Amino acid sequence: MDWAAIALSVRLSAWTTAALLIIGLPIAYWLTFSPRRWKFLVEAVVALPLVLPPTVLGFYLLLALSPQSPIGQLYGRLTGSTLPFTFQGLLIASVLYSLPFAVQPFAAAFAAVDRKLIEASWSLGVSRWATFLRVIAPLARPGLLTGMILSFAHTLGEFGVVLMVGGNLPGVTRTASIAIYDEVQALNHEAAAQTSLFLLVVSFVVLAVTYALQRDRSVRWPLHL
Amino acid sequence: MAAALVADFGKRFSSGTTIAVELRLETDTAPVSVLFGPSGSGKTTVLRCLAGLERPDTGRIGFGDQTWFDAATGICLPPQQRRIGYLFQDYALFPHLTVTENVGFALRGARAARQARIASLLRLLDLHGFEERRPSQLSGGQQQRVALARALATNPRLLLLDEPLSALDAPARAPLRRELRRVLSGCGIPTLLVTHDRVEALALGDRMLVIVDGQIRQSGPVHEVFSRPADLAVARTVGVETVVPGRVIARADGVCTVEAGTARLTACDPGDVEGDVFVCIRAEEVVLERGSLSRMSARNHFSGRITAIQTEGQLLRVTLDCGFPLAALITRSACEDLALAVGETVTAVVKAMAVHVIPRDGTAPSTTPADR
Numbered sequence: 001m002d003w004a005a006i007a008l009s010v011r012l013s014a015w016t017t018a019a020l021l022i023i024g025l026p027i028a029y030w031l032t033f034s035p036r037r038w039k040f041l042v043e044a045v046v047a048l049p050l051v052l053p054p055t056v057l058g059f060y061l062l063l064a065l066s067p068q069s070p071i072g073q074l075y076g077r078l079t080g081s082t083l084p085f086t087f088q089g090l091l092i093a094s095v096l097y098s099l100p101f102a103v104q105p106f107a108a109a110f111a112a113v114d115r116k117l118i119e120a121s122w123s124l125g126v127s128r129w130a131t132f133l134r135v136i137a138p139l140a141r142p143g144l145l146t147g148m149i150l151s152f153a154h155t156l157g158e159f160g161v162v163l164m165v166g167g168n169l170p171g172v173t174r175t176a177s178i179a180i181y182d183e184v185q186a187l188n189h190e191a192a193a194q195t196s197l198f199l200l201v202v203s204f205v206v207l208a209v210t211y212a213l214q215r216d217r218s219v220r221w222p223l224h225l
Numbered sequence: 226m227a228a229a230l231v232a233d234f235g236k237r238f239s240s241g242t243t244i245a246v247e248l249r250l251e252t253d254t255a256p257v258s259v260l261f262g263p264s265g266s267g268k269t270t271v272l273r274c275l276a277g278l279e280r281p282d283t284g285r286i287g288f289g290d291q292t293w294f295d296a297a298t299g300i301c302l303p304p305q306q307r308r309i310g311y312l313f314q315d316y317a318l319f320p321h322l323t324v325t326e327n328v329g330f331a332l333r334g335a336r337a338a339r340q341a342r343i344a345s346l347l348r349l350l351d352l353h354g355f356e357e358r359r360p361s362q363l364s365g366g367q368q369q370r371v372a373l374a375r376a377l378a379t380n381p382r383l384l385l386l387d388e389p390l391s392a393l394d395a396p397a398r399a400p401l402r403r404e405l406r407r408v409l410s411g412c413g414i415p416t417l418l419v420t421h422d423r424v425e426a427l428a429l430g431d432r433m434l435v436i437v438d439g440q441i442r443q444s445g446p447v448h449e450v451f452s453r454p455a456d457l458a459v460a461r462t463v464g465v466e467t468v469v470p471g472r473v474i475a476r477a478d479g480v481c482t483v484e485a486g487t488a489r490l491t492a493c494d495p496g497d498v499e500g501d502v503f504v505c506i507r508a509e510e511v512v513l514e515r516g517s518l519s520r521m522s523a524r525n526h527f528s529g530r531i532t533a534i535q536t537e538g539q540l541l542r543v544t545l546d547c548g549f550p551l552a553a554l555i556t557r558s559a560c561e562d563l564a565l566a567v568g569e570t571v572t573a574v575v576k577a578m579a580v581h582v583i584p585r586d587g588t589a590p591s592t593t594p595a596d597r
């Protein structure tokens with residue numbers, strides 16, 4: 001089993017999940033509570049990775065992150081390095097690719113919070129930010145957890161985007177799914193089988209734990225009394 | 226300067242309905258004003274606009290010398306800056322927090338001071354022993370009291386109550402109505418209470434504003450609005466009947482004696498009524514008689530002079546002065562048989578069961594001596 005590749009996958013997934021928590025929560029909040037009419041456009045953009053072939057997303061990302069692009073130039077000026085075929089570039093790609101897996105459960109969880117509870121907090125003089133921390137986030141916790149776990153699991157299994165943006169550099173961008181592909185190409189089926197089984201078991205355990213936790217919570221905290 | 230909430234605003238909905246509201250609440254005397262209207266008349270929207278939870282399209286809302294909303298300048302203070310207490314119809318208690326955490330949700334400052342405040346509110350609302358419960362472990366009435374304690378906790382300048390008792394079943398309502406009256410008159414905070422329930426309006430309100438189709442049609446002391454609706458729309462909404470302030474002077478054997486004006490009425494004792502009450506008699510329950518009365522089961526006989534006779538569809542409304550104003554609804558043929566005319570003296574007969582007594586515990590600031 002390629003432990004280096006698995007470790008890299010786990011590291012990438014953890015960073016992606018953390019980044020999605022920071023980026024995804026405000027997007028989901030805005031999508032849920034904004035009165036703007038054109039927010040369906042943003043919803044569509046966020047959902048794009050669900051239907052777009054990873055190669056298409058990877059291709060555009062490669063263009064956008066290249067040292068010639070404005071983003072690449074800015075990154076180069078700030079850090080002195082480039083984004084494609086690095087862990088950082090891979091992280092940006094993963095965040096975009098898993099965006100809907102975080103934002104959609106977050107937004108669904110926010111929307112399920114009784115609007116009156118939010119208004120009750122506001123009319124008590126509690127600020128929007130404090131209301132988010134003390135009312136919305138605690139009540140949306142099962143949905144937030146789902147979004148985070150889905151992001152983690154989805155990043156763990158991504159392949160096409162990684163191949164396009166990250167390439168296949170051992171220890172830098174060679175994730176578990178790419179390692180499996182390489183082993184199969186090299187007719188090394190036994191190693192491929194081990195890593196595959198590992199990913200299968202990890203994914204199943206993660207999802208099972210998620211659903212078990214959610215069931216538990218929905219019993220303990222009925223949202224509608 | 227007299228502190229007052231002055232609102233004059235309009236709001237249009239995509240469904241085509243509009244509300245156009247003009248109201249003024251004196252806030253230095255802390256009375257309870259009731260916003261009364263049928264469902265769909267825009268009551269809750271008015272409350273939400275006052276709270277800052279909804280934004281009117283036109284007009285102005287001012288509280289004292291502070292502007293809460295002004296369409297002309299684009300000012301619209303968020304609810305956080307209005308310092309109000311809002312009681313939602315279904316209470317909107319935070320389900321993930323305990324009673325203590327709900328009541329103390331918006332309290333700031335030192336821990337000891339917060340705890341003292343919470344404890345005094347729980348004592349006021351009789352919630353001792355429920356500190357660690359969650360809302361789902363409370364009865365409807367207890368939830369209502371927790372929500373009220375939470376709304377009172379931050380000493381709001383104005384209390385807005387949206388149908389505070391409607392989510393409760395009937396048996397729980399009567400004691401809580403009295404409790405609410407006691408708390409509202411004790412806390413000294415001007416209150417606007419939305420309801421479509423006549424008993425609630427009579428039991429809790431000092432003043433009443435009647436809203437029909439998004440417009441305030443009449444405002445004044447509660448019993449006056451009930452007894453003298455300004456127009457047909459108000460009359461249809463409040464349901465016409467005689468409403469007079471009175472005082473319970475005796476209770477025995479399931480009946481109580483109430484003094485109203487110069488008259489004494491016998492009514493069925495609805496429970497533990499005492500002190501100030503409203504006496505309500507529906508016009509269709511009043512029987513008019515001429516001449517001497519034979520013995521009969523009805524407990525109330527009032528001799529009175531007819532002050533007005535008005536047509537009301539197929540029927541006639543006869544208003545008497547029998548120590549208090551009393552309205553009777555009779556047929557035209559009955560009127561002819563009895564040869565009724567303004568100025569004549571007749572006897573009104575009302576069964577004790579038809580005299581409804583609504584308790585008004587606590588002080589009633591707007592019930593002026595002139596009304597007695």
